[in-house]
Amino acid sequence: MRTRTERRERLVPHTVDGETLMVVEEYTVEVPVPPRDWDQIVLTGALAAVALFLAVVIVWSTTSIGDLLARAVSEPAIAYAAATGFSAGWIVCMAFEWLNRYDPVRIQRPRTAGHAFLAADMAAVCIHGWVVDSLKVGVLGAVLSGGAKWLWTIALDHQAAPLDARTQQWVSIKRGEVGSRLALGAVRRQLTRAESRAAAEEAALRTRPDPNPESPDDEPEIPEGAPALPSSGPMTIKDAVQTARSSGFTDPDAVLRYVQKVADANAKAETVNRYLRSA
Template sequence: MRTRTEPRTRLVPHTIDGETKMVPETYTVEVPVPPKDWDHIVLTGALAVVAAGLGIVIVWSTSSIGDLLARAVSEPAIAYAAATGFSLGWIVCMALEWVDRYDPVRIRRPRTAGHVFLAADMAAVCGHGWIADSFIVGVIGAVLSGGAKWLWTLVLDRQAAPLDSRTQQWVNIKRGEIGGRLALGASMRQLNRAEARAAAQEVALRSAPEPSPETPEDQEEAPEDTPELPASGPVTMAEAVRTAISCGITDPDAVLRYVRKVVDANAKEESVARTLRSLRRTA
């Protein structure tokens, strides 16, 4: 059995002048070396080959399809940028296949979409070869894209471990519960933002100037037979009370309202009543 030497560190007591401290000490141990996992090494190499092939295919497809699209636009950069969508479409679907490799139901949609994008990519590459009078070259380029996709499918099938029916159902239920929690969290965030906006609008509306509340005297309706008083009156309370009496207003409350309207809005009721009695006596 093969071994290798590894350094380790431990704390050991060390005493000087009767005082003991724990100090680190380095030592070595011999640990067994596990045998090489050739399956993992081969699979890693296969993934590296597929990744390199994908890079070559992307460059080839982009070059061919970009040259094809450049015949219809004035700016070649736009054509080559659009050409990358053909290859990136089915490559993104391959990435989604990898994510859903343990779920045979969820993997069907990205795999089907990947085949559609791949067919469009291969057709565009063949079309470029036909227009460029090199149909054989176009077919070879299309085969490269199909071969890269096929290699990826083989590697993915090797990595995907099928689950039994009960385990798959348990995973689906657990995924649904977690997805429900995530959806509920996102919904609550939206509701909180909406509630905050509504509260802000209510505060803004409440901050607007409100009309001054009416006093009970203002809310009382004057009798229909009450004489109409002048809108602008004298400047003293006595003259205002005298004007009200001359207009036939003898009710103390009506006189008080008139004095507050034309003289002083804060006129005291007692002062107005005292003036009213004094003028009645002298009348």
């Protein structure tokens, strides 16, 4: 069994002049070396080869389709930028296939869309070969795109461990629960924003300026013949009502104006009328 030497550290007691402290001590230890994981090595190499093959196919497809589209536009940069969409479409779909590799239902839509994008890519490469009088080269380039997609599908199937029916249902239920929580959170945020806007609008409507504002100098008019203000201090609403009644005022509006002047400027008509009835 192969081993390797590793340097490690540990705390050991060390005493100087009768005082003991913990200090760091380095030491070496022989640890066994695990055998090479050839399965992982082969898988890593295969994935690297697929990625390299995919990059070559992208460059080939973009170059061919870009040259084809450049015949219809005056700016070649625009044509080559548009050409990247043919390869980007089925490559993005492959990414979604990877994300949904444990869900046989959700993986079908990106897989179908990926095949559609791949068919468009292969057709465009073949048309370019036909336009430049080299249909065989066009067909070969299209086969390369199909081969890259096929290799990716094989790698994906190898990585996606199949789930039994019950486990698949359990995963679907848990995914649905988490998805519901995320959806409810988004809905709550939307409702909160809507309620905030509604509250702000209602507050703005309640605080609109009065079309006929009263001037601060507009004070309630004291009925003619009302008694003078008391010199001992402010009166209560009840005392002001009684004073107005004793002075011969019977009109509730006149009594209210007098109370607002001598007792409480915010006195309500209901309060004054209640005192009038009880007087």
